[in-house]
Amino acid sequence: MEAAFEHFRLWLAAFLTLGIFSFLYKDNPWYKLSEAIFVGISAGYWFVVLFWDNFFGKFWVGAGDYTMQWLASVFTGGESPSAEGVDLMLWIGAILGFLMLLRLIPKIGWLSRWPLAFIVGATAGLWLINYIASNVMVQVQATMVPLFSTVFGAGFDAGSGVIIGGLVIFLGTFSGLVYFFFSKAHTGAFGTTARVGVFFLMITFGASFGYTVMSRMSLLIGRIDYLLGDWLGMIK
């Protein structure tokens, strides 16, 4: 029975994989079927994952269950439950989540904007510090390298490779930053520097393109390996 199920699983996965690949030819019923199964199952899967991870795993285990037991003890006069491991702050998230559901009641649906405002505002505030630290400070520090020496204060001991490398880093960062100036017209020397910045960006994109395409090939190889190996057994 188990072997039969395993065979069925292999054939189903191969059928759906080939269905998705068939899109390379053109849109067709086989692709539509595979797409609908993929979208439907993944949406359901993520609902289950988020429910058990967030609602149950975090809120219910961390605060909801305790609160229910505490309320029961208050009304029945029983013993209060242990508060060990309980985090009542989780109720804030639960209330904000509940407010989202108020969209279903048009009269008070406007309350669902509060959790959205909270998320957007909190995100902006939190990321401000992180972005300045990682995208500004660290970048600037990494760009301020001595051009003519291998380390600071070592005199003029650098070879041509180090000098060229340092110049490329400095010019690339400098001109790239000039390109991202929005409140000044890109004309004259400023515009020329910005154009140099665009060249640096495009060269970087070209290198990144090739690198990423190669890494994407591993996804294709994974599927081919499944079809020819697991399914057809042509490769071991």
Add this chain to the structure above:
Amino acid sequence: MRPDFSNASIVFRHCYLSVVLALIFTLTISLSLFAQEEAAPVDSLAVDSLALADTPLPPTNIVAEDQPHDGGGAITVTWDASPDDFPGGKVKGYKIFRAEYNGGQPGEFTEVGDVPAGKPEYSNEDGNTTDGVLYVYKIAALNRAYGADGDLLEYLSDSQQSGPVTSSAQWFHMPRINVLVAVVLLSFFIVYFIQKAKTGKELYIRRIAGMEAVDEAVGRATEMGKKIFYITGLGDMDNMQTIASMTILGRVAELAAEYETYLDVPVCRSLVMVTGREVVKESYSKAGRPDAFKPDQVHYLTDDQFGYAAAVDGMFVREEPATIFYMGQFFAESLILAETGNSIGAIQIAGTAMPAQLPFFVAACDYTLIGEELFAASAYLSKEPKLLGSLKGQDIGKGVILLALIIGVLLESFGVWQLSNLFMVK
């Protein structure tokens, strides 16, 4: 009998035999070492041969301190290395033991970690100590060797005990004061220019090609009588790129409402769907067409990356939109989507701050907003004083950085001063 070396061939044969024997010997030794290496347990600490099987001398001067500049829950322990801790010495690592300290007496010591030889420092950065509880530490030097029967033997030294210590949280991370200065400085520039913009001073903003093409792209869809698709990417509402995308969606929706062109926004995050609906609804109202808004215009597909890509691809080829916008955070699905959009001949405008995905959009789309252009686009489209002032303030911040770069590189190059240390984030 002494060998006769007068004959060259005999000499050669002797040499040849010696080399072969040497090779066999080396190979045998290598294989035996390899076999021993294979048998060794997977551990960060090394194992020694039988010759050094002995208990090492203990480390001294064990000092346990609260880890500074943290949120609590961490203690750092340092010690003077064992005299046997040197390359090739007996010490293969240190084991760290901890006990709670109550009533002037330590409780039972339990092992909490280990560090390799030559690194006389340990910190429980996972924050597994309780603030306010006193702890004491012991550090034992460890030697490991194989016994005659091949068993792994461990030799642990004695250990002094550290003084009692407790972990605690600090309000400020003092070594990061430079980040605070940068934030305050940037905030000052932004607030100053917002105030200036509010007084009515006109602030210039340069042309952003991708945004200038928005009107043309929406107009094209209207002329062709086809849909517009707006893809918000995989980011949720806690992502700055998605937030920027929502602002641009507002402008696109307003134009679509004015031109009476259907706008379709398939999303893969529930919060983005809710926010997107609010934004599109407001834009339709602003354009004087609240009746034309349909909540289903912004609809959820799936949270799964490739499930979402497969569904959107299918919609592209079936509905053949005239215009497609990709604004937000994208990952591996960027090229799958942009290439399909390109194949159906849609005009495509993309914007993302994901460096790895930008090349694909540049290659497959008509216009691409690169990195910060995505964030600047909202100010560009709305011309709101607040956003324009913010953009100007950020530009001044960039100017300060450019100046610092020039001065810093010159000072470092001529060995005058390491200005880069001011930007170090600890």
